[in-house]
Amino acid sequence: xxxxxxxxxxxxxxxxxxxxxxxxxxxxxxxxxxxxxxxxxxxxxxxxxxxxxxxxxxxxxxxxxxxxxxxxxxxxxxxxxxxxxxxxxxxxxxxxxxxxxxxxxxxxxxxxxxxxxxxxxxxxxxxxxxxxxxxxxxxxxxxxxxxxxxxxxxxxxxxxxxxxxxxxxxxxxxxxxxxxxxxxxxxxxxxxxxxxxxxxxxxxxxxxxxxxxxxxxxxxxxxxxxxxxxxxxxxxxxxxxxxxxxxxxxxxxxxxxxxxxxxxxxxxxxxxxxxxxxxxxxxxxxxxxxxxxxxxxxxxxxxxxxxxxxxxxxxxxxxxxxxxxxxxxxxxxxxxxxxxxx
Numbered sequence: 001x002x003x004x005x006x007x008x009x010x011x012x013x014x015x016x017x018x019x020x021x022x023x024x025x026x027x028x029x030x031x032x033x034x035x036x037x038x039x040x041x042x043x044x045x046x047x048x049x050x051x052x053x054x055x056x057x058x059x060x061x062x063x064x065x066x067x068x069x070x071x072x073x074x075x076x077x078x079x080x081x082x083x084x085x086x087x088x089x090x091x092x093x094x095x096x097x098x099x100x101x102x103x104x105x106x107x108x109x110x111x112x113x114x115x116x117x118x119x120x121x122x123x124x125x126x127x128x129x130x131x132x133x134x135x136x137x138x139x140x141x142x143x144x145x146x147x148x149x150x151x152x153x154x155x156x157x158x159x160x161x162x163x164x165x166x167x168x169x170x171x172x173x174x175x176x177x178x179x180x181x182x183x184x185x186x187x188x189x190x191x192x193x194x195x196x197x198x199x200x201x202x203x204x205x206x207x208x209x210x211x212x213x214x215x216x217x218x219x220x221x222x223x224x225x226x227x228x229x230x231x232x233x234x235x236x237x238x239x240x241x242x243x244x245x246x247x248x249x250x251x252x253x254x255x256x257x258x259x260x261x262x263x264x265x266x267x268x269x270x271x272x273x274x275x276x277x278x279x280x281x282x283x284x285x286x287x288x289x290x291x292x293x294x295x296x297x298x299x300x301x302x303x304x305x306x307x308x309x310x311x312x313x314x315x316x317x318x319x320x321x322x323x324x325x326x327x328x329x330x331x332x333x334x335x336x337x338x339x340x341x342x
Contacts, residue, residue: 050081057093059145062086068146090145095209098160100167101135102214123219124168130176135214136188138163138195144205151204159199159206166194176218180226181233184213 053076054060060072062079063086072087079085101122105112115122115135122133140159142148152158170191171179179187192211199206218226290297 051076051078052087053077054087054089057091058089059092061088061090061145061149063088068150071145088145088149090142090148092142092145095139095141098138098140098156098163099135099214100137100160100163101133121164124171126171126176126179127173128175131219132171132176132179133215133217133219134167134171134179135216136167136191137212137214139209139212141207141209142205143207147203147205152202155204155206158202158204162198162202163191163195163211166191166198170194176226177229177233180216180218181230182237184216188213 052060052072054072054074056074058074060077062069062072064080064084066086077087079087101118102113102115103118105114122135124132124134126132138159148155170187174183174187188211192208195211196208199208217223286297286301
């Protein structure tokens with residue numbers, strides 16, 4: 001954010017004018033040329049302070065006689081000289097970042113960080129009275145440069161103070177196991193929403209892009225015990241995942257087998273029902289014929305039964321009515337193995 005005058009600073013222009021005037025006085029130039037020098041200096045100052053440039057990631061806030069008149073888009077613009085128009089440049093096209101609990105010493109492919117002297121920022125008390133060492137970042141973007149400049153004095157300091165307050169409140173309402181293990185993303189989302197609501201109440205024209213936990217660790221004296229708890233939680237999640245995988249594999253298979261068994265049972269029931277209905281219809285028809293001719297029907301049933309039973313017998317004996325002896329019958333059957341008459 002800068003005020004674009006000649007040399008990007010109105011004080012420098014004024015200082016140059018004073019130096020030139022003092023130099024003219026020391027050289028004892030004729031007094032008739034003095035107004036001409038002053039006029040040339042004023043014209044030069046006006047020419048150099050009547051334009052300004054806005055970069056691609058910036059927005060210019062224009063004040064005329066101290067009153068807001070509008071915004072300036074990226075590019076080269078003209079303004080009224082002699083401090084009538086003052087231009088403040090705000091980086092609205094860039095996502096700004098604030099770090100908590102650590103500072104980036106050198107950014108790059110392998111960035112280096114430092115935590116020295118930042119323990120008060122990172123140490124946070126949880127809801128179950130445990131201490132956690134939290135490092136997080138807040139990324140935000142300026143959406144209204146006028147509000148950002150003039151609604152509050154210390155913009156970055158205010159955002160940092162509100163961020164710390166919201167983080168400590170949300171973490172203070174959570175258990176240490178949630179903070180260190182599975183609920184980091186949920187807590188970060190809650191912090192982001194609460195932070196945006198609070199900044200909207202301040203109405204400083206800032207939009208929160210994201211809140212992200214950089215690193216969450218227990219304090220050094222108890223870090224080893226908390227790491228064991230974390231490993232146990234991860235093992236529990238792995239076992240739950242395996243159980244769900246087996247459930248998703250076995251349950252559909254069991255349902256398929258059950259469905260197949262049910263369909264077979266239903267088919268068998270239909271078959272038996274149809275057979276029973278057929279037998280019933282056959283018996284009813286036979287009964288009707290029996291009532292018409294009992295003797296003939298009885299003999300027919302006797303012969304049909306013999307035709308069905310006799311082929312199943314191994315040997316057949318025909319007895320004389322007086323019981324004189326057995327009537328031999330030629331063994332005209334074929335052997336089941338060789339297929340030749342016995």
